[in-house]
Amino acid sequence: MNIIILIFWIFSLILIWLMSNKFFNKIEVQGRIFIYYVLVSALFLLFFKGTDFGITENYIYNLITTILGILITVTLIDTIYNYINNKKEEAYRKTALRxxxxxxxxxxxxxxxxxxxxxxxxxxxxxxxxxxxxxxxxxxxxxxxxxxxxxxxxxxxxxxxxxxxxxxxxxxxxxxxxxxxxxxxxxxxxxxxxxxxxxxxxxxxxxxxxxxxxxxxxxxxxxxxxxxxxxxxxxxxxxxxxxxxxxxxxxxxxxxxxxxxxxxxxxxxxxxxxxxxxxxxxxxxxxxxx
Structure with a gap:
């Protein structure tokens, strides 16, 4: 059963990447969706099924803490990047329209x-x-x-x-x-x-x-x-x-x-x-x- 869950998770990663490529043209949007999905789904997998995979609780908590830190860092960087990028796009758009x-x-x-x-x-x-x-x-x-x-x-x-x-x-x-x-x-x-x-x-x-x-x-x-x-x-x-x-x-x-x-x-x-x-x-x- 655990093997099936792991295979399903890996398959879901491939599916998310393909879907993001299909519905979004910008590579940064595709990458953002994929990274967030990997981090969030990994958290859920570790929290609910970590022990079933033979991982000790202490190691699970360490992994969860590490992933949460990565998620917060990515979110902050992504927010700042989006703000700067949106300002640039707005400036370019105004110039083009003028x-x-x-x-x-x-x-x-x-x-x-x-x-x-x-x-x-x-x-x-x-x-x-x-x-x-x-x-x-x-x-x-x-x-x-x-x-x-x-x-x-x-x-x-x-x-x-x-x-x-x-x-x-x-x-x-x-x-x-x-x-x-x-x-x-x-x-x-x-x-x-x-x-x-x-x-x-x-x-x-x-x-x-x-x-x-x-x-x-x-x-x-x-x-x-x-x-x-x-x-x-x-x-x-x-x-x-x-x-x-x-x-x-x-x-x-x-x-x-x-x-x-x-x-x-x-x-x-x-x-x-x-x-x-x-x-x-x-x-x-x-x-x-x-």
Missing amino acids: LLKMPIYTYCINWFYLYQEDSPQNTIINENFKSLEDFFYSDDFFSKVRSFDFNRHISIDKTYAIYYDESFDKVNMQFQNILAKYASKISDEDVRLIEHFGGAAAIFKIFKIQVFLSTVKFSKIASGNKEKLTPNINEFKHLSHKNFKSHFAKLLKLISEYNLVAENHNKWDIITLTSLSTIEKENLNPNVEW
Whole structure:
């Protein structure tokens, strides 16, 4: 019976190690769980079954005292380590999120420009919408994006499809650069959120498709003459409103996380993101760093 208990205990050690590896990514968490289990289970084993294994009571008490001392020491060291590590992670997270200021700005501005391109000239976003949520979730914004003609030319040799694809590629790279430096120092949730705007979001594939379509030469034969076509290219018309809103829900979450660590004069909202700054205004702003 004692042999069975000992084998079961050894088997439980292996099982705990495998389970901690499966459910926890960080090696320090895996090691912490395993060490605590070894020490605590060894205490119980010695206390309840020590004499059954032929160990004298005095030796059992010495072992228990030793293991308790190790357990207390490990707990103290682990507590101090966790405190210092959490402070470091918090500092890294704040730094990473603060660096999102300009990528978030550029990303939002791209969508604002796209919306205003097909809107009346006097359309002012921050006067027609009370918040970023009102804007990005609005039917008006969704319908403007779905009806936008990306095959139109913004310059002689560049369509809007190419222009916005290049613009979003640049923003994606800004997010990726932040991830490259801080991915190992922030939480998995933060990594996934930033990664979403670093090119992982499916919405960016639409721009790639439209770039290809905008470079295709369309033509038809009419009365023996070749007639050039300039079709309205917009693959957003196939995107559901639910998935469209889902993308911007992540954007709003990212902005919210950024605003939690940003200084008041650096926080983003519909006013600060859409207000034009002039040199005269900046000269009078004590928060601007020159």
